[in-house]
Amino acid sequence: MNTESPSDERVRPLPVRVVALIATLGGLLFGFDTGVISGALPFLKHPTDAGGLGLTDAEEGLVTSALPAGAAIGALIVGGLADRLGRRTMLLWLAALFLVGALGTAFAPDLTVLVAMRFVLGLAVGGASATVPIYLAEMAPADRRGSIVAIDQVMIVTGQLLAYTSNAAIAELTHHAASWRLMLALASLPAVALWIGMRAMPDSPRWYVARGREPEARHVLLRLQTDDVEHQLDAVRATLRAERAAGSAKLAELRRPWVLKIVVMGFSLSLIQQITGVNAIMYYAPTILASTGLGTNAALTATITNGVVSVLASLLGLVLVRVLARKRLLLLGHCLIVASLAGIGVLSVVTQGTGATWLVLALMLVFLVGQQGSVSPVTWVMLSEIFPLRIRGLGVGFSVLGNWVTNTLISFSFPILLGTVGLGPVFAAFAVINVVAMVLAQRFLPETSTQTLEEIEEALREPVGVST
Numbered sequence: 001m002n003t004e005s006p007s008d009e010r011v012r013p014l015p016v017r018v019v020a021l022i023a024t025l026g027g028l029l030f031g032f033d034t035g036v037i038s039g040a041l042p043f044l045k046h047p048t049d050a051g052g053l054g055l056t057d058a059e060e061g062l063v064t065s066a067l068p069a070g071a072a073i074g075a076l077i078v079g080g081l082a083d084r085l086g087r088r089t090m091l092l093w094l095a096a097l098f099l100v101g102a103l104g105t106a107f108a109p110d111l112t113v114l115v116a117m118r119f120v121l122g123l124a125v126g127g128a129s130a131t132v133p134i135y136l137a138e139m140a141p142a143d144r145r146g147s148i149v150a151i152d153q154v155m156i157v158t159g160q161l162l163a164y165t166s167n168a169a170i171a172e173l174t175h176h177a178a179s180w181r182l183m184l185a186l187a188s189l190p191a192v193a194l195w196i197g198m199r200a201m202p203d204s205p206r207w208y209v210a211r212g213r214e215p216e217a218r219h220v221l222l223r224l225q226t227d228d229v230e231h232q233l234d235a236v237r238a239t240l241r242a243e244r245a246a247g248s249a250k251l252a253e254l255r256r257p258w259v260l261k262i263v264v265m266g267f268s269l270s271l272i273q274q275i276t277g278v279n280a281i282m283y284y285a286p287t288i289l290a291s292t293g294l295g296t297n298a299a300l301t302a303t304i305t306n307g308v309v310s311v312l313a314s315l316l317g318l319v320l321v322r323v324l325a326r327k328r329l330l331l332l333g334h335c336l337i338v339a340s341l342a343g344i345g346v347l348s349v350v351t352q353g354t355g356a357t358w359l360v361l362a363l364m365l366v367f368l369v370g371q372q373g374s375v376s377p378v379t380w381v382m383l384s385e386i387f388p389l390r391i392r393g394l395g396v397g398f399s400v401l402g403n404w405v406t407n408t409l410i411s412f413s414f415p416i417l418l419g420t421v422g423l424g425p426v427f428a429a430f431a432v433i434n435v436v437a438m439v440l441a442q443r444f445l446p447e448t449s450t451q452t453l454e455e456i457e458e459a460l461r462e463p464v465g466v467s468t
Helices: 016-023 025-035 037-044 057-085 087-106 111-139 142-174 179-185 188-199 205-210 214-223 229-246 251-255 257-275 278-290 296-323 326-351 357-386 389-421 423-444 453-460
Strands: none
Touching: 016 025, 016 111, 016 142, 016 188, 025 037, 025 087, 025 111, 025 142, 025 188, 025 278, 037 057, 037 142, 037 179, 037 278, 037 296, 057 087, 057 111, 057 278, 057 389, 087 111, 087 179, 087 188, 111 142, 111 205, 111 389, 142 179, 142 278, 142 296, 142 357, 205 214, 205 229, 214 229, 257 278, 257 357, 257 389, 257 423, 257 453, 278 296, 278 357, 278 389, 278 423, 296 326, 296 357, 326 357, 326 423, 357 389, 389 423
16 A cells, blocks of 8 residues: 555655656666576576476577566556556566566476466566556656656676676586576566665656646655756646646557658667567577687576666766768677677687687677667667557557567577578677668668757658648
8 A cells, every 4th residue: 555645744755766767676676577587597407306497499599588578568558557547556466477487487397387487477578568668657757757767777787797696606506407596586576675665665646647636746855855846747737737637649640651651660670679680689699609619607697797788888888879871880889790790600600609708709799789888778769759649658668568578579589490401500690780770770760869859750740732
């Protein structure tokens, strides 16, 4: 039950950084649950009598892809639920799902249960990816909104780093094939922390106003130490009136060429962000390094560097996306990605999969600089810019769905391809695909960094004289 009351005699301050720290535990869980599987997979491949589940290459892909498959559905359904139930209530339910999924995977007796519980985790991950940024945006003051919302992306890669680090530590300390159970169980700790933390949080002022509960909205703004509370309430009311006047977009909107063009553009951005192969590296880094001749425990330890570089590159991306033109930054990132993918492919063919471990690791780190410092931040910033208000929900929904579906396909097929044709041809194919993506992006994507949202919308609309 929410403990907030607008009639409290003394208003207890609630710094927005505290709100961000607690809410972005959802982002941390997102990162941890997507990253932890990389360390569990080598142990899951051990026979059942040794403590594993005897996974084949196809089953390995199935276990990994179950999470993004669930996330695609979670991202689709949670937005509407959060509007009805509230962002805070939704995050409490998501924390419970994270807990059930973590413990369910850790104690899974067989492949079927493991896949089902990974799907449950995916529902929570997809829900968190949709809910946490909205909650942060609605709680943060306007002048700090960008930096507060960006914390979620940093927490996602921090969660991946924690997963890699805990994987390596558990593998080194336990020396047992059943180590995967402890690796997966650790995700229950931040899930409990998220549930406890959100119990002490209010819902967002915007949600309270939308539900006709303005005294509670005013109380939250006072707790957040917002300047000119009444002015902020007026701004929220005006935004809600504009949204209601615009109405929600329907699928019929896609009949309009300019709307379809923007939706295709957003879907393409999400596709580009995934076909770099980023999640093949994030999910399967120890498997990739092991294929070059490195032992399992050493591969898990080496993977920690991926997490460190991802965090640092994400922080760098926060700066670069503010100072460089979007397409120029995207081009820079794609060049690093193509060079690193091609390098890994050539090394793997020349060395026949052995003797190039550290060069492969170095190229993976170059890849992550290009991905986390360029492609990913540009993708999410442009998705927030290109959709006008009326089609924002529809457009972002299609884009997020495309992102998770592509993630699912790549994470399922990668171990099968790795076992069938080897590391070299797989990464060479990724390199070629990314050259095509780079050329198409530079040719067809608009440059949005110097334009207002209104100018972007005007540029993407149909020519003057065509009915919209």
